[in-house]
Amino acid sequence: MLNIVLHEPEIASNTGNIGRTLVATGCxxxxxxxxxxxxxxxxxxxxxxxxxxxxxxxxxxDYEAFLSFYEQDPDHGHLYFATTKAHRLYTxxxxxxxxxxxxxKESAGIPEEILVDHEDDCIRIPMGYDIRSLNLANSxxxxxxxxxxxxxxxxxxxxxxxxxxxxxxxxxxxxxxK
Numbered sequence: 001m002l003n004i005v006l007h008e009p010e011i012a013s014n015t016g017n018i019g020r021t022l023v024a025t026g027c028x029x030x031x032x033x034x035x036x037x038x039x040x041x042x043x044x045x046x047x048x049x050x051x052x053x054x055x056x057x058x059x060x061x062d063y064e065a066f067l068s069f070y071e072q073d074p075d076h077g078h079l080y081f082a083t084t085k086a087h088r089l090y091t092x093x094x095x096x097x098x099x100x101x102x103x104x105k106e107s108a109g110i111p112e113e114i115l116v117d118h119e120d121d122c123i124r125i126p127m128g129y130d131i132r133s134l135n136l137a138n139s140x141x142x143x144x145x146x147x148x149x150x151x152x153x154x155x156x157x158x159x160x161x162x163x164x165x166x167x168x169x170x171x172x173x174x175x176x177x178k
Contacts, residue, residue, distance in 0.1 A: 001154070002027045002095070002147055004140055005102035007063065007110050010036035012044035014106065016052065017137035019044075023051040025148060026155050030100070031059045032066050063114065070100060079121060082143055083110050084133055086122035093123060095147035097154065106136050 004027055009015045015031070022029050037044060045052060060066035070076055077098035082090065101123075104110035115122055125142055127134060134142075148156065 001097060002144065002151075003030055003098070003100040004028070004144060005030040005032065005066065005100055006035075006105075006136075007032045007102055007114075008034055008036070008105040009136070010106045011136070012037040012042075013046070014136045016044040016046065016049075018140050019055045019057070020049060020051045021137070021141055021144065022056075023054045025144065027144065028056040028058065030066060030069075031057065032063055033059065033061055036105070073098075076100065079118070081110055081115060081118050081122045082124070082139060083115055083122050084124055084127075085109075085112075085115060086124035087119075088123055090123040090125055090143045090146055095150050097151055099147065101140075101143055101147065103136060103140055109133065 002025075004018065004022060006015060006018065006029070009031065015035070015037070019029055021027075058069065060069060070079060075098045077096040077100065078093075079100045079102065080090075080093065082101060082103045102110060123143070125134060125139060133139075148154070
């Protein structure tokens, strides 16, 4: 399944929200140290709710340790780098089921020295000229759901059901209660 990589995240609530999204989508989280909070932070737990223990998570000592892990993963797909500096939109690539998508820390993004080594693998979300960046958790959701859409939303429930109101015949009991 897809892998979301956070390079030196700084805000616990962003990481908690991202973790919750990844549990809901069956994806894996990779955290690259140093991170700007402890994993027992109240904001992380509040944002991640009771989903955090269900999260598939890997923590890497630094970027080099992450790269080593990635290269040793026999099933690894492509590694993309989400950055405001990219020439290519996140919708212009074809995602694979074992791809990795890296996002940088809230205050500075992914370091320039990493980006220049992977310029062809950089993707961006379009936005107005007068803003530096979008919120990290929102950015992860935007790119992740495009990748999942391209993959056909694997193992996700695509259809919901209203349980109490049918627009044709008024209030009904949920089908499971009958």
